[in-house]
Amino acid sequence: MNILETLGRLASESGFAGFLAAGGWKNLIMIAIACGLLYLGIVKKFEPLLLVGIAFGCLLTNLPGSGLYHLDMWDAYVAGTPYITAAGEVIEHLTFTTVMHEGGLLDVFYIGVKAGVYPSIIFMGVGAMTDFGPLLANPKSLLLGAAAQLGVFVAFFGAILLGFSGPQAASIGIIGGADGPTAIFLTTKLAPELLGPIAIAAYSYMALIPLIQPPIMKFMTTPAMRVVKMEQTREVSKTEKIIFPIVVSAFVILLLPSTAPLIGCLMLGNLFRECGVTDRLSDTVQNALMNIVTIMLATSVGATMVAERFLSADTIKIVILGLVAFAISTTGGLIGGRIMYRVSGGKINPLIGSAGVSAVPMAARVAQDVGRKYNKTNFLLMHAMGPNVAGVIGSAIAAGYLLSVFG
């Protein structure tokens, strides 16, 4: 055995050699980006539960030779073209079974994203954590959830102008829904090649809502509007809360069948919470199940941030369009709030319109904080929760529409 030859082979096959190969420097940049995201998640606490996993998935996938995620395999899967394995075997039609045989660990995790399982389960957890009482007490706040979807469609149009394809533009637009699982769900179906940058943009901007929204809220409202104190809403009975998820599921899914996975899971989770006989299930969905799925979702989404795909001008465009989408969605909600302020004769504080973007409960908290800043005796939180949860339904409907058009 020639020791030098063996050592030489080990060195040439090591991941370190991969950095010196053609395009290897891009992996180094991606590793730096992963470290930057880890910093934002751990030190700055930007959506840490997701960002830490996404960043680490990005780190793992960009270590040359790790073989945890195969971009070419998923490209072949989407295109329906043959895939040549590392051993030279040609697989004519890739299926999830062949991915489990041939893929790496993160490929296996990614099956859950590709099948739309993880976003749906996360929606179930969101449903189990959400109290729709404020929405039922003041159903008109549903309209603010619709108004705040403006950014989705403006960003969609902007993306078309910037040269993205229809399905890609739809996936970029949904960032304006401020709903991470919905963005991932739709992007996986329509433009999986953009999943990494879209997920990063969606979650980063959700974390930045306390910075993005207040200046827009100030700009879009007058001091007199900001100090409006809203009246106590009516008490909602337990029966109403139990019937609500059943009615909404049936109604919205019949209206837009493509929303079935998201709305179905959201409302099932809520039914677990409200029906009073499934406390254990509600607890599991809110905690254990959601945490497990979050780990797999975050790492596999991070794994899609492969250097050759992520380091492009498109990523920069997506980041900019995402910010535009968030800002315009907030503006749309505030315009809706202003209209309701006028129609109600000044009884509704338009600030709650900003909570119409999903981002539960962050956006509602921002409405509360801004309201309190201008009127110390004002408590807008429960009033803002109505449009906030309506935003979840609104963004699911927007996603359903885009999926039915481009899916």
Add this chain to the structure above:
Amino acid sequence: MSEALLHPSVPSAALMAVLGYAVVFFGILLLLVVVIVMGKIMVSSQKKAAAAAAAAAPAPEAAPADKPVAKGTAGELMLHDVDPKDAAMVMAIVAHKLNKPLNELRFRSIKEVKDK
């Protein structure tokens, strides 16, 4: 997917965007109607149930004659084996501990708990 959808022209993309926003509003509006109707049905059924319960309930019973009612028992406050002075002291202590004026508290019954 057709080319028109894959690479929509600017006017058709604008139309899709407007249509999409309209669809969201339409869906939410219909949902709003459903939720309002549901709420109205619930509120009216609750009112009916409350009215039926009130009608079916027997008239409030007078204080049983055999129960000892201490001197000083007033209004709805029932004193059971409690001296009015002791009751007044209990009420004052409760008001003090809760840091509430006595006239904002409602006492319904005061009963001495005897050691067995």
